[in-house]
Amino acid sequence: MSTSQTPVLSIKDLFIEFETPDGAVKAVNGINLDLFKGEVLGIVGESGSGKSQSWMATLGLLAENATTSGEVTFDGENLLTLPPKALNPIRGNRIAMVFQDPMTSLNPYLTIETQMVEALRIHNKRMSKPDARKRCVEMLDRVAIPAADKRLKQFPHELSGGMRQRVMIALALLNDPEVLIADEPTTALDVTIQAEILDILLDLQRERGMAVVFITHDLGVVAEICSRVCVMYAGRLAEIGPVQDVFTDARHPYTLSLLKATPRAAQSQAAQSDDALYAIPGAPPNMRMPPPGCPFEPRCACADAHCREQVPALEPLQGSETRLKACFREGSSAALLEALVHER
Amino acid sequence: MSYALQRFGQMLVIVIIALLAVFSTQRLAPGGPFDGERPPPPKILENLRAYYDMDLSMPAQFYTYLFGMAGREIGDNGKPGKAHWFVVPSNAEITTLGGTNDRSTAEGVFVRQFCPWDQWLGQVIPGAREQLREQGTVFRKCGVVRGDFGLSMARRSIYVNDYVRDGLPATLKYAIPSLLFALLLGVPMGFYAAYRQNKPADFFMITIGMFGTVVPNLVMAPLLIFLFAVQLDSVFHWLFVETLEWVELGRRQRTLNWIPSGKTGGVMHYVLPTLVLGTGLLGRIVRLSRAGALEALRSNYVRTARAKGLPAHVILLRHVFKPAILPVLTYMGPVTAFILTGSLVIERAFSLPGLGRQFIAAATDRDYTLLMGTTVILLLAIILLNFIVDLLYTWLDPRIRRGGGRS
Ligand SMILES: Nc1ncnc2c1ncn2[C@@H]1O[C@H](COP(=O)(O)OP(=O)(O)OP(=O)(O)O)[C@@H](O)[C@H]1O
Ligand SMILES: [Mg+2]
DSSP: OOTTSOOSEEEEEEEEEEEETTEEEEEEEEEEEEEOTTOEEEEEOOTTSSHHHHHHHHTTOOOTTEEEEEEEEETTEETTTOOHHHHTTTBTTTEEEEOSOTTTSSOTTSOHHHHHHHHHHTTOTTOOHHHHHHHHHHHHHHTTOTTHHHHHTSOGGGSOHHHHHHHHHHHHHTTOOSEEEEESTTTTSOHHHHHHHHHHHHHHHHHHTOEEEEEOSOHHHHHHHOSEEEEEETTEEEEEEEHHHHHHSOOSHHHHHHHHTOTTOTTOHHHHHOOSOOOOSSOOOOTTSOOSSOTTGGGOTTOOHHHHHSOOOOEEOTTOSSOEEOOSOOSOHHHHHHHHHHHO | OHHHHHHHHHHHHHHHHHHHHHHHHHHHSSOOTTOSSSOOOHHHHHHHHHHTTTTSOHHHHHHHHHHOOGGGOEEEOSSTTTEEEEEEOTTOEEEOTTSOEEEOSSSEEEEEESSOTTSOOOOEEETHHHHHHHTTOEEOOOSGGGTOOOBOSSSTTSBHHHHHHHHHHHHHHHHHHHHHHHHHHHHHHHHHHHHTTTSHHHHHHHHHHHHHHHSOHHHHHHHHIIIIIIIIHHHHIIIIIIISOOOOOOTTOOSOOSSOSSSSOSGGGGHHHHHHHHHHHHHHHHHHHHHHHHHHHTSHHHHHHHHTTOOHHHIIIIIIHHHHHHHHHHTHHHHHHHHHHHHHHHHHHTTOOSHHHHHHHHHHHTOHHHHHHHHHHHHHHHHHHHHHHHHHHHHHOHHHHHHSSOO
C-alpha cells in the first residue's frame, strides 16, 4: 500500500469524550489514520482501548453523552460535522458497519425482510419491493444462509447467533459500500463458522474492491486477512504498519506484549521465544484520569523518566514510509524483547 | 389453546375470590340495607330479608347469589317497573296487601305490583307460570352466573341490571374519550420527549404531563369549569356576541354555554369531563412511553437502524414504536381502576349519570346487590382490558407470538 494513493477515508486528530456523572471519560485521544481503497485494515487492542468508539464516531453513532473533535474526511466532507440530512445518504450506503453484538443488533420486533428491505429502499427510492426482496435473497445466499427465502420471513430470535451475524453482514453489504467497518464480526461465533464467515467477507471484499476496517482481538485473524494493522492503546494509536512487518518486527513495547500474549500468532518471534502463556502485567489506565506521559508507561518494561512526562507522538520509523509508532524507545524488536524478558 | 383455557381459569378464580371478598365484608360489617332512620315494620322487614335471601346462612346466601334458587326465579312481563311475578315454592308464607298471611299451596306465581314494594300486593295464582309462559312472558333468570344481579336493595323497584345498562354506557361515554385523549396525546408527547431527552422540550412535556397527574380530579374539575365554562365563555360572549355580533343569544339565554360545565347533551357536554379524566391519565402515559422510547433509542438495534441511514421519523415509527408502546399497554389494566375512582368525582362535579355515582350510592346505602353488581362489572372490565392487552402484547412481540409461552 503506497502512501501516495489518496485515502477513501481519513481521520485527523480525533478526540472522543463521554460525559458521565463521575467525570469525563477520555475514550479516544487524538487519532490520525488513513484508510485506502481496497485494503483490509486490522484494528487491534485491549478491551476498552477505543476501537469501536473511534469508528462509530465516523458514522455519527456515538451515544448522546459523547463529544467529538477532529475531522473525519470522506469524499471531501467532514463526517463529524455533517448534519443528519447529509450524513444519512452516506450511512449504510457508502460506509456500512457490522456491529460487535449480533444478538442485539437486529430489531426483535421486525422480520429480517423488513430490516433488510428498508436498508435498500432508503437509498434506492425507485426500487420496487419485489426487486428489493430479490436482492436481499441474493445477498443472504451470498453469505451462505440456506433457505434465504424462508429466513426473510423470520424474526431475529428464530435465528442462531451465526445466522444473525451473517444477516448483519448481508445487511451491511446490500448497498455495495465503499467502506465496510466490521467490528468483531466473528467474535460471537465458533471457530468453524468464524473461518467460513471470514472467507465470505474476504471474497466480497476482493470482488468489490471495498476498504474494510476489521476490528478484532484475534491477532491470528489479522495475520490471515489484513494488509495493514493498527494497534490501539488507551484511545491512542501505538503502532501502524503492514501486518507482516509489524508482527515480525514490532517496535512498540505494547505491540510486542500483545503478540507475546497471543499464542496463536505463530509467526511472531515473541510467541516462539516463550512457551508459557504471557499476560501483560497491570491494567489499562483509568480513562477518566489518563497519565500525563505515555499511557503504556506504567506497564512498560522499557520505560524511563522521559516516558512518564511526555506523550510520544506517532511518527514514521526511520527509513520507512509505511510504518509508524508512538514510542521514544528506538531499536529493533529484538532489543525491546530483551528488555521485556529481562524484566520477567 | 391451553394457554387461553388457563387464562380463563385464572380469570374465573379471580372473579370468585373478589366476589367472595366483597360479599362477606359488606355483610359482616355492622348495619345493613334496611336499618335506616325509620326501619320498616317487623313483618315487612322479614319479607324483605326473605326476598333477598338474607334469612339464609352466609354460605347459602353466597350460593343463591351466584346460582339463584329454584323457587325464587323472577319473572318479568317485559315492561320494567310495572308488574313482576316470581315463582314461590309450595307452602311459602306470603304477606298480602291486607296484611294477612297467605300460604301458597302449590308452586305458583306471586304477582307483585310495583311500587310500593313494601306492600306485598298480590296473590298466589296456581298454574299461572305456565299461563304466563304462553303469553310470551320472559322469565328473568336468577343468579349472577346467569347474568342477573337481582333487585337493588335501596331502590327496590329497579333491577341492578338496569342500573348497569344505563350507567355503563354513560360512564363509557366520557371514559373512552378520555383514555383516547390521554393515549393520542401522551404517547407522541412521550416519544418526542425521549427524542429530545434532557432538552427543554423534554422537560416541557414531562411537566405538562405531571401537572395533569399531580393535580387531583377533585381540584382539576372546578379549575377547568372555571377556566372554560366561566372565563372562556365570557371571552366568547364578549368577542362573538358583543363585539363581532356574529352570534345572537336566544331569548332566555344569558351565556353562550359552548363548553357546558355539566349535564348530558351534545358532544360539547363531554369536553370538560374528558379533559379532567384525560389529563389525570396523561402524566403516567407520557412517562411510560418516554421511558419505553428511551430504552429503545439506546438499544443496539436502533443504532443499527441509524447506521442504515434511516431518517429519524422512520426510526421512531418503525423501530421504536412497538417496543416503546409495550410499557404503556401494561398500564392499561390499572387504568380501569383509575377511571373508576376518577368517575366518582367526575360524575359528581359534572352532574353526569354513570356507574361511579351508583357505586357511591351503593356504598352509602349499604345496597348489597347494587354494590356487588357494580363490582362485578368493574372486575369484568378490568379483566377484559387485561385480556385485550395480552392479545395486543402477543401481536406486538413476535417472541411471544411464535414462542408459545412467555419467557
Ligand atoms: N456512552 C458511554 N459513556 C461513557 N463511556 C463510554 C461510553 N461508550 C463507551 N465508553 C467508554 O469508551 C471506552 C472505549 O470503548 P470501546 O467500545 O471503543 O472499546 P473497544 O476497544 O471497542 O473494546 P471491546 O474490545 O471490548 O469492544 C471504554 O472505556 C468505554 O467504557
Ligand atoms: Mg468494541
